[in-house]
Amino acid sequence: MSMFIKEMVKNKLKNIRTEELLHYSKQYGFKISEKQARLITEYLRKNSPDPFDAASRDVMFVQLAVITDKETAKQAQKLFDEIIRSYGLQHLFD
Numbered sequence: 001m002s003m004f005i006k007e008m009v010k011n012k013l014k015n016i017r018t019e020e021l022l023h024y025s026k027q028y029g030f031k032i033s034e035k036q037a038r039l040i041t042e043y044l045r046k047n048s049p050d051p052f053d054a055a056s057r058d059v060m061f062v063q064l065a066v067i068t069d070k071e072t073a074k075q076a077q078k079l080f081d082e083i084i085r086s087y088g089l090q091h092l093f094d
Contacts, residue, residue: 002091002092005092006052006092009051010048010050010051010052013048013049013051014045014048015045016041017041018034018037018041021037022034022037025037028079029075030072030075030076032068036068039067040064040068043067047063051093052092052093054093057093061073061076061077064076
């Protein structure tokens with residue numbers, strides 16, 4: 001089952017659309033521009049980071065800071081960690 005969940009998450013990251021990312025940014029209180037959302041989705045599509053691997057996840061958040069800013073990347077990382085805990089999925093992440 002964990003392999004199925006992992007593949008679903010990776011697939012969602014790789015295929016997220018700019019409009020979806022903008023929707024989520026508003027829903028979770030992030031301020032990103034349409035250009036930043038487009039650059040983030042392009043990065044995710046081209047690089048396919050593995051959020052279940054700590055090193056890959058770190059690189060993903062560093063790249064997010066490059067595209068947006070450090071504070072936004074920190075907020076995203078905090079939200080990511082909260083979501084993992086809220087669903088009880090800590091065991092799937094390194």
